[in-house]
Amino acid sequence: MSTVTNTPVPDVAAPPVGKRRRRLENHGKLAFWLLLPAAVAVFGVIVYPILRTLLISFFQVDSVLAVDTPFVGLGNYASALASPGFWASMGRTLYFTLTSTALELVLGLGLAALLNAPMKFRWLFRAVVVVPWAVPTIVNAAMWKGIFNAEYGAFNAVLLQLGLIDHYQAWLGDPFTSLNMVIVADVWKTTPLVAFFLLAGLTSIPKELYEAARLDRAGWPRMFRSIVLPLLVPSISIVVVLRTVEAFKVFDIIYGMTRGGPANGTQTIAYYTYVTAFSDQNYGVGSALSYLIVMVILILSTIYLRVLRRSGMSLV
Amino acid sequence: MNIISLLVRKPLAIGAGLLAGALALSGCSVTGAGPSGGATGKGTGTVHALFMKQAGYSEDDVAKMVGEFEKKNPDIDVEPTFVSYEALHDKIVTAAPAGTYDVFLTDVIWPAEFASKGIAADLTGRIPGSWKTDVLGGALDTAKYEDKYYGVPLFPSTKLFYYNKDLVASVGASEKDLQTWDGVLKVAEKIKAKGKVEFPLSWSWSQAEALVCDYAQLLGAFGGRFTADDGKLAVNSPEGVAALQWMMDSIHGGLSNPSSTTFLEDDVTKSLAQGQTAFALNWESTLRDLDDPSISKVVGKIGVMQTPAGPSGDRPGVNGSMALSIGSHSKNQDAAWKFIEFMSSQENQEKYAASSMPSWKSSYDKPEVTKTNPEVFKAAGAQFDNLISRPAMKDYNRASQALQVELQNALLGKKSAQQAMDDAVAAANKE
Structure with a gap:
């Protein structure tokens, strides 16, 4: 030197x-x-x-301490793909992913628009909105489990006092209903995150564009379609990819709220993999399942990014 | 060099190298496990013990026991960890290779799995012969697999029948009318007709082992068994289906709380404690909570008795005992055994008889012990002589989950009882 x-x-x-x-x-x-x-x-x-x-994933491993582990090639993948439990939980996961991501996107966009509006104490609202996201998932799960409780849940009490139901319901008692209730809990927690991503996108749109559009006598729907949406595409694409991947891997909120029940109604693919690997001690198939999840997520992300890139160009 | 190869090729090569190295070190097993990683140790040092948070003897009780043990064995330090029952099995399994826990609590349904997969150490050589006669009938077998012992019983457990004395008396009935499940349903109908409570019976029928425990007790009352002679699940027998049909009918008839399919034992206890449930099965430790004024509105109003009889006249309780085991990869097995000996000793177990039953026969004849919890001692004592066990299968967990799902499918009205049990048997016995 x-x-x-x-x-x-x-x-x-x-x-x-x-x-x-x-x-x-x-x-x-x-x-x-x-x-x-x-x-x-x-x-x-x-x-x-x-x-x-x-x-x-290429070996038969049926104990965490197994010494005798025969090579089975792609056998674990084959048996995972042949199992009805795999496809059932895949279907539930797909439903969970699409519904929760769609809801979070729509609600998040609305929330972002509200938080972007000029108003007093905007900083306070922005700070408060982020609270659900700051709550750890497992705490969130315990909280919603309490809210939906069949005997003393707040949800039952509210609906009963509004006269919407005439007796308490077991919201986590029916397989399909409970899957939707888990989605509600997930949406409550994650919408703020989505809103903040979109808010960042919204604040970066120059005011001049709106002013110019207003001079051209464009109405709000038209401005939303021609200015806000195209310029938000990068933020939306990030959110969609992030949320799809996250939602597909959903585990902790299920573990906390329903443990996969009732009648496996909320058993998503990640939970199914966990049960296969750690509860049933079938590590070979469990590892194969993990790789199948990774492949699905890679495919989904690729499709999303392609579609969004193309539509992004066409809109601009 | 393009991005992909930068991102993938190098790490892949290094990763493969690491992997090869790890495999060479571990003697070519993909799990990295050797035949044995355990050691007896010097009988001193730290013992890590895994317990569960539960309704019986509490975390404070365990802390007291540990304190006492450490006073007697100043060169051993016990570090207890507590997890919920629902997390216990997976915690034991995932911690096994590292030998994190020297001592862990094993449920009666796990020894076959833990023994055959080398997770629990064989304790046969350490168990004195006299225990075979001094320990309660069958309790020592809690952790037995293929004639070897993999644990020492601690506070044996079964589900007893709890009833709200006020609600039963309000319809002019008494304990005598509750000796059979038919009798229970008749009294329940009267209580419901009088509008005392909406659903007289509550159960722990959520998708969990708790559901299988309740089912076991009803299966026994209907004279059925879990497995056929070949050791395979056979709950699609006429008795197995009848027990499930009885459960479904009690929901459809409005006598059992339909929310039971979301309940664990703790929810059932809460419902009893609020006076909203007249009848329930629950572990023998429940009475202590129901007589605790800080959490119960029914102090002194709850009766406890042996589980009611079914059409077969049998009234076995489910064997829900637990045992203390030593991890096969524990490096301090001698000290761990000292701790187990102390915990399971008659002297220690008798001290906590107010909440949990001791596993030693002679405790049940000691008035100074039984007087701490007379009703439960009477009911549990009778029931321990007649227990129904869940099957000792190496992959019990998988079979149990198949059974839980199909029981719930029937209880939720998605399948008929016969169909559900046929499907459960097919799923559990699939290779």
């Missing part, structure tokens, strides 16, 4: 080749040591488990 500072170097000319290489090598060493902790974390905590899971 000292040679570099001592030798007068012309402004534009590069240092001699030998010196430059040494400097790069020094930089390289420094970079290596700086990056090492991150690399260890990434490989140790992410890459290694991913590859290990892939490996296990």
